[in-house]
Amino acid sequence: MEYIVQTNELCKRYNGRFAVDHVNMNIPRGSVYGFVGENGSGKTTIIRLLMGLALPTKGKYSLFGEDSKSKNIYNVRKQISAIVEAPSLVPSMTAKQNIKYAALYYGIKYTDEMANTILKEVGLEDTGNKKTRNFSLGMRQRLGIALLLLNKPSLMLLDEPMNGLDPTGVADLRDLIINLNKKGITFLISSHILSELEKVATYYGFISHGKLLKEISAEDLVAECKKGIDLRHHDISKLEKALKKLGYDNLRVSPNSIRVYDEVTPLELLTKLHKEGIEIKDIRTTEMNVEEYYLNMIGGARND
Amino acid sequence: MINIIKASIFKLFRDKTFQITMIIGGGMVVMMSLLYYAIDNLSGNYALLVSTAPGSNFTLTVPINLIVFTVGEFTYGTIRNKVIAGISKTKIYLGLFITGLLFTFILVTAYVSLMVAVGSIVGGFDPSKIGGGQFIGLYIVYTICTFVFVTALSVFFASLIRAIGGSTPIVIVLLVMLSLIPLFTFLAQFATKSISAVNHWSMWINPLYMNGFYSNNIVSLFAQSDSKIDAFKQSTDMILAGILTPLLWSAVLVVSGLLIFNKRDIK
Numbered sequence: 001m002e003y004i005v006q007t008n009e010l011c012k013r014y015n016g017r018f019a020v021d022h023v024n025m026n027i028p029r030g031s032v033y034g035f036v037g038e039n040g041s042g043k044t045t046i047i048r049l050l051m052g053l054a055l056p057t058k059g060k061y062s063l064f065g066e067d068s069k070s071k072n073i074y075n076v077r078k079q080i081s082a083i084v085e086a087p088s089l090v091p092s093m094t095a096k097q098n099i100k101y102a103a104l105y106y107g108i109k110y111t112d113e114m115a116n117t118i119l120k121e122v123g124l125e126d127t128g129n130k131k132t133r134n135f136s137l138g139m140r141q142r143l144g145i146a147l148l149l150l151n152k153p154s155l156m157l158l159d160e161p162m163n164g165l166d167p168t169g170v171a172d173l174r175d176l177i178i179n180l181n182k183k184g185i186t187f188l189i190s191s192h193i194l195s196e197l198e199k200v201a202t203y204y205g206f207i208s209h210g211k212l213l214k215e216i217s218a219e220d221l222v223a224e225c226k227k228g229i230d231l232r233h234h235d236i237s238k239l240e241k242a243l244k245k246l247g248y249d250n251l252r253v254s255p256n257s258i259r260v261y262d263e264v265t266p267l268e269l270l271t272k273l274h275k276e277g278i279e280i281k282d283i284r285t286t287e288m289n290v291e292e293y294y295l296n297m298i299g300g301a302r303n304d
Numbered sequence: 305m306i307n308i309i310k311a312s313i314f315k316l317f318r319d320k321t322f323q324i325t326m327i328i329g330g331g332m333v334v335m336m337s338l339l340y341y342a343i344d345n346l347s348g349n350y351a352l353l354v355s356t357a358p359g360s361n362f363t364l365t366v367p368i369n370l371i372v373f374t375v376g377e378f379t380y381g382t383i384r385n386k387v388i389a390g391i392s393k394t395k396i397y398l399g400l401f402i403t404g405l406l407f408t409f410i411l412v413t414a415y416v417s418l419m420v421a422v423g424s425i426v427g428g429f430d431p432s433k434i435g436g437g438q439f440i441g442l443y444i445v446y447t448i449c450t451f452v453f454v455t456a457l458s459v460f461f462a463s464l465i466r467a468i469g470g471s472t473p474i475v476i477v478l479l480v481m482l483s484l485i486p487l488f489t490f491l492a493q494f495a496t497k498s499i500s501a502v503n504h505w506s507m508w509i510n511p512l513y514m515n516g517f518y519s520n521n522i523v524s525l526f527a528q529s530d531s532k533i534d535a536f537k538q539s540t541d542m543i544l545a546g547i548l549t550p551l552l553w554s555a556v557l558v559v560s561g562l563l564i565f566n567k568r569d570i571k
Binding site for chain 1: 308311315385387388569571
């Protein structure tokens with residue numbers, strides 16, 4: 001597998017605290033890399049480091065095989081587009097003027113026709129002459145993506161791109177990502193909307209408290225999202241103790257239920273618990289989604 | 305580099321704050337020309353001298369505008385976009401400085417021309433009263449060097465502090481102080497001859513010395529008489545100091561600004 005972004009023990013420390021803690025990350029070429037993590041987990045900081053907006057405290061990274069400390073890294077970044085936190089637009093300028101402004105510093109010849117095509121691609125065809133200060137959050141997000149398309153990038157880093165988009169906007173963005181990915185553009189997408197991320201991601205990176213917990217392909221993740229068994233009981237702590245006594249450690253404890261991820265059938269579990277004096281009134285099998293998988297993982301990481 | 309400058313100029317002329325401050329500055333220029341004429345009977349020739357003092361009149365709108373423009377690059381995230389676009393931080397900072405220079409000279413030329421025009425219309429224009437072509441030529445050179453310094457200082461503090469409220473007072477206070485120092489040293493020289501050494505060193509340290517010296521002191525001393533300003537002889541030292549001091553300070557500020565900008569993260 002060819003990786004176009006690789007980090008090596010990448011660290012960023014703010015006020016003595018690691019925002020990015022010895023991260024070794026690998027983004028395969030052609031993938032849609034879903035970057036999953038809670039608020040403040042270090043996702044944005046990693047994107048900022050990769051784009052040169054922040055300098056690493058320690059460690060390094062490579063983009064398209066070019067070392068971060070090489071002088072050529074600026075040229076390599078010309079193949080990358082990114083939205084970090086929110087699209088950066090000049091509010092006093094119209095959408096087309098923002099496109100022209102970006103075209104000027106990219107060194108691309110601007111034409112009105114080009115602007116119209118790009119605006120149409122992101123569903124903003126009728127807003128070219130409207131000042132961006134009057135744009136909704138969703139429109140700003142779309143225009144931000146339009147600006148990314150200007151320099152025909154090979155890699156796009158999108159930090160929470162679905163923020164502020166209505167359901168139609170989310171669906172349109174999803175289709176746009178899928179289409180561009182088919183054309184060979186690699187994506188790194190950080191998002192809280194994991195249900196949406198699941199629809200586009202082909203590879204995942206899970207991060208928590210600055211540490212990259214796991215990288216996994218979407219296929220392997222599906223295999224790992226094995227079925228769990230949900231047990232409901234009036235005394236959760238008693239149930240938890242009994243399960244641990246029986247050797248089941250792969251648990252996710254909620255206030256009203258416990259989910260068991262260990263390899264066991266519901267019947268076998270009920271029988272064993274019965275022998276321990278625990279009567280279960282409600283049992284059901286479930287399958288994990290990405291969100292549950294992540295919560296399960298960070299639960300484990302926190303217990304460690 | 306040329307792409308960044310083109311982009312910055314494109315943005316600058318579409319910036320509402322820039323347009324508004326240009327208009328306010330223009331209005332101030334006309335008002336001040338008429339005020340000078342009403343109070344001191346100052347004509348176009350004197351308007352030329354007073355209009356270029358960077359720390360004492362409407363030209364203070366130049367650093368304010370520069371700060372608004374530079375800080376705007378940070379707050380709108382356009383600096384971030386440029387870094388993301390693969391432009392080196394060195395080029396971005398130099399781009400800010402060069403755009404700042406262009407902007408400064410457009411603004412200063414517009415303001416000075418307007419003030420001289422208004423002053424000349426109401427009071428006439430007689431270059432011989434301000435020392436003739438040679439003096440004016442030298443004075444324009446000092447002014448150019450001074451505004452290179454004003455630009456370097458404004459861009460330095462704006463990109464260091466990245467907030468209009470924080471950087472504007474620092475730059476304005478510094479410019480006013482540096483402009484006023486020559487007035488005190490010059491007047492003190494009349495009281496005691498021993499101050500001349502201080503005055504000598506001041507012109508090699510203070511980047512606004514020569515500009516302030518002429519616009520604050522000589523104009524005020526000679527404006528109300530018909531004496532020629534070049535009656536005060538300029539030594540080679542003074543000419544060199546008037547050119548080199550602001551340029552050297554500008555170089556120090558640009559290099560320091562570059563080093564800091566390269567080492568700092570961009571939000």
